[in-house]
Amino acid sequence: MQQVSIKDIARAANVSHPTVSRALSHSPLVKSETAERIRQIAASLGYRPSAIARSLATKKTKTIGVVVTTIADPFIADVVSGIEETANDHGYSVFLANSNANPDREVKVVHSFHERRVDGILVTASRVGALYVPLLSQLKVPIVLINNQHPDEPDEFIYSVMIDNIKASTQVMKHLIGLGHRRIAYIGDQSGFQSDTERFAGYRQALDRAGYPFLPELVVHGDGKPEGGRQAMEQLLALPMPPTAVFCYNDMSALGALRTLYGHGINVPDDISLVGFDDLSIASYTYPLLTTVGQPKQQMGRMAMETMLKLISGVDIKANLKVDGELIIRESTAPPKS
Amino acid sequence: MQQVSIKDIARAANVSHPTVSRALSHSPLVKSETAERIRQIAASLGYRPSAIARSLATKKTKTIGVVVTTIADPFIADVVSGIEETANDHGYSVFLANSNANPDREVKVVHSFHERRVDGILVTASRVGALYVPLLSQLKVPIVLINNQHPDEPDEFIYSVMIDNIKASTQVMKHLIGLGHRRIAYIGDQSGFQSDTERFAGYRQALDRAGYPFLPELVVHGDGKPEGGRQAMEQLLALPMPPTAVFCYNDMSALGALRTLYGHGINVPDDISLVGFDDLSIASYTYPLLTTVGQPKQQMGRMAMETMLKLISGVDIKANLKVDGELIIRESTAPPKS
DNA sequence: GAAGGGGATGCACACGTGTTCAAAAGATTG
DNA sequence: CAATCTTTTGAACACGTGTGCATCCCCTTC
Structure with missing residues (x-):
């Protein structure tokens, strides 16, 4: 059995197919009783219009x-x-x-x-x-x-x-600075992505406003994925004077960073504070629960x-x-x- | 400017549109030089066939x-x-x-x-x-x-x-039993889902084979999500004699269970072993890393x-x-x- | 009763592609 | 050179829907 078309309905209702077409689209051009009758027949035949044919005709x-x-x-x-x-x-x-x-x-x-x-x-x-x-x-x-x-x-x-990004990033920094942090690191994504550039801009801007010095060694780049965050954090821990807080480009990076901190026996947040970005559902199930920026x-x-x-x-x-x-x-x- | 159709190409190549249609589908019916010429014209016009029209004609x-x-x-x-x-x-x-x-x-x-x-x-x-x-x-x-x-x-x-499911579930149980566990709990999904039924069947079957008693109080139900796992684990910890290992229906449940264990200061895996199912990417970034069943x-x-x-x-x-x-x-x- | 008007319907065509069949052109054979 | 076969092409139609236009019927109005 083939698909039923408006022509089949037309035959059953003893009308022409344009009438069926109009009846089904509730056009005022067709008499309401006829339209109702046609619609009932259509329903009883289990008619489903072909979006294909319709698209061809309407160009949408x-x-x-x-x-x-x-x-x-x-x-x-x-x-x-x-x-x-x-x-x-x-x-x-x-x-x-x-x-x-x-x-x-x-x-x-x-x-x-x-x-x-x-x-x-x-x-x-x-x-x-x-x-x-x-x-x-x-x-x-x-x-x-x-x-x-x-x-x-x-x-x-x-x-x-x-x-x-800049606004959100600034908020993160305000939070960290408000807690009393001065040595705040930024773990970025690969350079060149707009979101990374902007989040970094917010970071930089907040430091300036607070009158804190910008320390280039506290800015490292990951890859937006856990592995990159892991390595970036290793790099930060190797510094003679590691940061007290780390702002990560995204949650995935933060996840990797967290892993490194576990490995070194460093307690979060007592020893180092950590912030992510995105609020992936994972962020609600890490240990400790991750402070982050929720994107709608x-x-x-x-x-x-x-x-x-x-x-x-x-x-x-x-x-x-x-x-x-x-x-x-x-x-x-x-x-x-x- | 409209989309270019095979008729446009036909006009430009001074042939009929069926010929164009055949040329583009590399039909052997059309002379190869003509076909090549038509294809070049089509390319130069930036022709892209309409999948809509094609679908209508071919019914696929x-x-x-x-x-x-x-x-x-x-x-x-x-x-x-x-x-x-x-x-x-x-x-x-x-x-x-x-x-x-x-x-x-x-x-x-x-x-x-x-x-x-x-x-x-x-x-x-x-x-x-x-x-x-x-x-x-x-x-x-x-x-x-x-x-x-x-x-x-x-x-x-x-x-x-x-x-x-049964095979995988049996493997999990073999692993736990091999480690020396006897009081193994199962945190399931809502009853009635086939995967839950089957994983539970594997659990039950492995216990029987090992000659260990089946303890109904060690089987609790979650909802396949972290919250359900969290509550289920609370329930298990409230037992007079909690399990030494917990097999969770899936990683999401395990995540919730892990959270409860954190909260009670219970060390995983030293105090209680935990196993998930699914191998979500999260499982590679929990603390500790989650033992689980990978599904391809x-x-x-x-x-x-x-x-x-x-x-x-x-x-x-x-x-x-x-x-x-x-x-x-x-x-x-x-x-x-x- | 004829003219006009409005409502309801059908005819014909369009959308872009594929396919069957017939026809034309060219090649081969007797 | 005619007959036949092969190659190549085009005409016609199909797919299922939507729409402009003509037509038909019925009602109103003068």
Whole structure:
């Protein structure tokens, strides 16, 4: 048995298929009794419209493409969750594709989305904006970036949703300085990512405001993952005068740093305070519980999707949305020892 | 400027559009020089075929739907990652939809997938198989379940990929018993889920084989999440004679249990050994590192997708695939104290 | 009673691709 | 040179839906 089409319904109802089409879309053009009768027949036949055929006719697919570096990243997964939810609520379906930060794969994904004629594209945490964005904007389709790592987007078609890194970073530093810390280290990501640059800027700025000296040896770079945090922390502990507090670029780095501290028998927060960034769910289950900056991840996904919906419907909106992070003070920060 | 179609190419090449269609699909029916010339023109015009129109004509969408309870679950995210990768490698795109274990949402998702005419549907960790599977199988589309929680699937259209829970569970128990433990507790999920039932069966079976008594008070139920593990562990510690080792249904539960142990100042593994299940990435960053059962999550996703591809191409295959877990011994298990 | 108007419906076409079949052109064979 | 076969191409239609336009019918109004 094949799929039932509006022609089948038309035959059963003894009308033409345009009438069926209009009846099902509640067009006022068709007599209400006829429409009701048609709808009942449609229901009894288990009719489901073909989104394919509809898309071909209307040139709208009610479909958006989501590019992620990897869905296995808990941060990204949360964002995607927010995207999918709002998309679904508005009758949109999402194509998910992970690029693995692989350029070949990325162009493949763009082509795939193009061929499927998606109505819009969302990109989370793209690390290769430089070559990627122009490729995307060729498609003449709305694009919204989420926490993109490439600073300059000169294109007018590009919109973005980002966390206010500097503000959040400043808050973290205020907290640490308020506790009495003076020797505060920063474990960054690889250089060049916008979020790293901005979080570092907040760090630097807060030091200046407090009138504390900036000590270059207290700034080390990881890779945004636990292993990098581990090594960075080893580096800091090897200093003649280690820091009393460490501000990590993200929770993953903090996790690695924490591991090193365990290994050296250093107590957190009594000996050294530690702060992360992101508030991954893990941060609520480390020992001690991690002080960190909460990003409204799902909400950012929702906002990005809402921005997309507005772009699709042609509403004029702000190009760049900034959202606030929230300092979440748990157990990994305390006043310095002495 | 509109999208360029094969008719545009036909005009430019001074041929008919069927010829273009054949040339682009490398049909032997068209003269090779003509075909080459057409392909060059197509490339120069930046032509991208419309998957929509193609799907309408061929009745195949090269699209599969993936239903997850939530993509924010790290286990599921890994599985999806494996699915997406193999799908992409074979020219398929994936629609992602999370149901939030909400029945209303689930039927909505099924309808959406139906209307989009997906070629197949993958479902991970469905908790409502009872009403869900019949709904899905109406669609006459191949379905593959991954670690589904509903034991009986009487339908012939249903295929599945699961971990061999009993085997893995037995391995865990062998490890603990080998270390010298006799009072081993089991923190389960809510009753009724197949994986919980099976892991418990392995637990029970191993005790019997070792000739140790089964003590009902050592079996408590959580909710598969940290909070449930936390409470379950409190319950165990309140016993007049607490266990010397605890086998948790999954890592999330173990995380909660660990938290309780921290709170009571109980040392892991010196005072109590702890084992999880799943090998989430978190398990590599707890303190102490968690002994657990690794599930080949990405690979299970790949296998499920490969099964799907075979089903789509009509190859006859086994209905139920079982994969082995791998006991990963880290730091949270040791011989009992005395 | 004829003209006009509005409501309800059907016809024809469009969207972009693939496929069957017929036809035209060229090559081969008797 | 005619007949047949092969190669290459185009015409026509299909997929399922939406929409502009014409048509038909019924009601109102003069």
